[in-house]
Amino acid sequence: MKKIFVSAIIVIMAIAVSNVASAQCKNFAKKICKLELLPYVHDGIYNATVLSEGETAELYKTFYAGQEYRVTVCGDENLPPIQFQVLDAERNVLYDNKKHNYAKSWDFKLQSSKQLIISIQVQTSDELNDQILSGCVAVLVGFMNIENTFNQNK
Amino acid sequence: MKFKSKIFSMLMIAALGAFSLFFTNCSGDKTNADNQLEDTLSINDEFNKAKQVIYGIPSPIETAMLMKRAGAKFNQDYLNPLSNLTNYTTTRNMALNLGVYSADLSFASMFDQSQLSIKYLSATKKLADDLGILNAIDKSIITRMENNINNRDSVMEIISETFMNSNMFLKENDRGEIAAIILTGGWLEGLYIGVQIVKNTAQNKELMERIADQRLSLNTLISLLGEYKNDANVQAILPHMERLKKVFDKIQASSSKMEVVEKDGKNIITSTSEIKFTPEVFEELAAVITEIRSNIIK
Numbered sequence: 001m002k003k004i005f006v007s008a009i010i011v012i013m014a015i016a017v018s019n020v021a022s023a024q025c026k027n028f029a030k031k032i033c034k035l036e037l038l039p040y041v042h043d044g045i046y047n048a049t050v051l052s053e054g055e056t057a058e059l060y061k062t063f064y065a066g067q068e069y070r071v072t073v074c075g076d077e078n079l080p081p082i083q084f085q086v087l088d089a090e091r092n093v094l095y096d097n098k099k100h101n102y103a104k105s106w107d108f109k110l111q112s113s114k115q116l117i118i119s120i121q122v123q124t125s126d127e128l129n130d131q132i133l134s135g136c137v138a139v140l141v142g143f144m145n146i147e148n149t150f151n152q153n154k
Numbered sequence: 155m156k157f158k159s160k161i162f163s164m165l166m167i168a169a170l171g172a173f174s175l176f177f178t179n180c181s182g183d184k185t186n187a188d189n190q191l192e193d194t195l196s197i198n199d200e201f202n203k204a205k206q207v208i209y210g211i212p213s214p215i216e217t218a219m220l221m222k223r224a225g226a227k228f229n230q231d232y233l234n235p236l237s238n239l240t241n242y243t244t245t246r247n248m249a250l251n252l253g254v255y256s257a258d259l260s261f262a263s264m265f266d267q268s269q270l271s272i273k274y275l276s277a278t279k280k281l282a283d284d285l286g287i288l289n290a291i292d293k294s295i296i297t298r299m300e301n302n303i304n305n306r307d308s309v310m311e312i313i314s315e316t317f318m319n320s321n322m323f324l325k326e327n328d329r330g331e332i333a334a335i336i337l338t339g340g341w342l343e344g345l346y347i348g349v350q351i352v353k354n355t356a357q358n359k360e361l362m363e364r365i366a367d368q369r370l371s372l373n374t375l376i377s378l379l380g381e382y383k384n385d386a387n388v389q390a391i392l393p394h395m396e397r398l399k400k401v402f403d404k405i406q407a408s409s410s411k412m413e414v415v416e417k418d419g420k421n422i423i424t425s426t427s428e429i430k431f432t433p434e435v436f437e438e439l440a441a442v443i444t445e446i447r448s449n450i451i452k
Contacts, residue, residue: 026322026326030318030322034318041215041219041307041310041311041314041315042311042314043212043213043215043216043319044213044214044215044313044314044316044317044318044321045210045211045213045316045317045321046318046321046322046325047208047210047319048206051206056160057206057207057208058206058207058208059208059209059211060207060208060209060374060377061209061210061211062212062367062371062374062375063363064212064216064367064369065364065367066218066223066360067216067219067220067223068420071202075210088412092411092412093435094412094414094423095414095421106421107420107421108414108420108421108422108423109420109421109422109423110422110423110425110427111422111423111424111425111426112410112425112427113363113364113367113414113427114410114423114425115368115373115374120398136195140201141210143216143219143241145219145306145307145310
């Protein structure tokens with residue numbers, strides 16, 4: 001009987017912790033990660049999730065010709081570094097932040113519109129630890145608000 | 155003893171509730187994972203080991219920016235009239251038209267239509283409230299918008315924030331299908347406005363290309379909606395998207411391999427592409443999007 005009681009408490013605590021983690025993720029994306037996008041305008045789409053070390057996520061998105069973009073990937077400070085790669089549709093690597101000291105952002109523009117994949121992986125910790133680290137990871141996309149320079153035929 | 159037993163029963167009910175919630179979420183994740191695999195395979199014929207696949211759909215702000223960059227001119231006639239607002243009473247209509255009005259709001263703001271932007275922001279607030287999206291657009295946001303109406307950067311920031319608030323609220327409350335329907339409405343309205351601009355102005359190659367590019371986003375949008383294919387509202391929308399896809403598939407496109415080069419301190423992903431978008435296909439696309447859109451806003 002006591003065991004069931006303890007189990008029930010543990011489950012309730014686990015649910016509560018998961019809800020807190022979710023709310024923290026929301027605040028993390030909105031208040032911390034979004035600042036990394038500046039001076040680019042955030043596109044308004046919320047992409048954040050709780051990932052553990054070694055886990056991956058991928059964002060599929062069409063990026064348009066001529067538009068200047070910034071992709072920002074940031075993770076909770078308790079997490080090991082987050083690797084992100086920008087891949088084309090055939091999964092050829094166009095950018096790898098691991099080669100740039102795990103930079104949080106990459107700015108680019110395209111000559112022609114393309115669908116790209118932003119592949120994210122939480123690296124595994126080097127420290128000997130029984131606990132698997134997990135935390136919020138957000139991937140945000142921003143674009144530069146540039147005035148129209150195109151001369152429309154009248 | 156009786157009291158102890160009552161507490162124990164209550165705890166058990168709470169625990170069972172928590173367990174059922176936990177397993178509902180797990181099975182939801184499993185279903186999503188299966189759908190994601192199917193959808194990923196349809197995008198790329200390669201097994202994908204990612205824990206999560208996220209489908210990035212252009213937000214109304216991005217679409218409005220693309221149109222502005224491509225040389226579009228503002229015309230209020232392209233927008234969904236505010237007088238239609240009271241027509242939307244079902245969840246599907248409210249969600250689709252929240253997307254439509256968000257696109258109209260972004261379009262009006264991008265072209266410095268101050269008073270109109272505030273009116274469209276109020277319309278999006280009403281629909282967000284009716285959909286139970288709490289605090290996405292509160293009174294303070296409308297006041298902030300009024301105070302910053304002449305600063306386009308601030309206005310875009312406010313719109314981005316309201317969109318993110320709605321998006322976050324729906325995803326955090328397991329209402330991802332509503333978020334997907336809102337994005338669909340916004341994407342359809344952006345496509346409709348783009349098509350109207352092309353039809354009513356002199357030839358604009360860049361805008362035509364951006365419209366043709368929407369075939370790429372449509373594939374992603376269909377994959378996103380596919381994640382919620384068991385939802386009745388999504389089921390009602392998917393055939394329209396498939397119909398649009400059939401038209402977009404008539405656009406012939408080819409492109410060269412991508413490479414990253416640095417020019418003037420900027421990373422440019424180079425790749426040439428050739429798009430064959432005939433006037434006949436454009437006319438067909440214009441007819442289909444106009445019909446779908448008029449059914450949504452009526």
